[in-house]
Amino acid sequence: MFKKGNQIGKQTRLGPDWPGQRCGARTRAGKPCKKPALRGKGRCQLHGGKSTGPRTEAGRARIAAAQLKHGRLTKERRAEAKRRAEVGREIRAELKDIAARAVAYGWLDPDWKDQFKD
Numbered sequence: 806m807f808k809k810g811n812q813i814g815k816q817t818r819l820g821p822d823w824p825g826q827r828c829g830a831r832t833r834a835g836k837p838c839k840k841p842a843l844r845g846k847g848r849c850q851l852h853g854g855k856s857t858g859p860r861t862e863a864g865r866a867r868i869a870a871a872q873l874k875h876g877r878l879t880k881e882r883r884a885e886a887k888r889r890a891e892v893g894r895e896i897r898a899e900l901k902d903i904a905a906r907a908v909a910y911g912w913l914d915p916d917w918k919d920q921f922k923d
């Protein structure tokens with residue numbers, strides 16, 4: 806039962822030999838949090854384990870806007886880069902076809918590209 810000097814608390818229940826999962830967060834001091842993680846979350850209740858995340862579409866949009874650090878990797882920018890790459894491939898293929906026709910008609914020497922190498 807309870808005796809004088811008995812240590813009851815986190816140290817006896819969740820001491821260094823406790824086999825459960827600890828919270829994966831770091832404290833302000835830079836040390837790992839010692840609290841137990843909530844089941845299936847990986848974080849304790851103080852470090853976001855109880856959070857259910859945004860539930861509404863407006864909440865999700867607000868979180869997405871807060872996470873944006875710069876505009877380089879947005880969906881729109883990636884789609885635009887993909888479109889430009891496709892246009893570039895089409896142009897290069899068309900130029901290659903034009904050069905092949907020009908060589909076939911005798912308008913260009915077969916080794917015309919060697920003039921530009923240095």
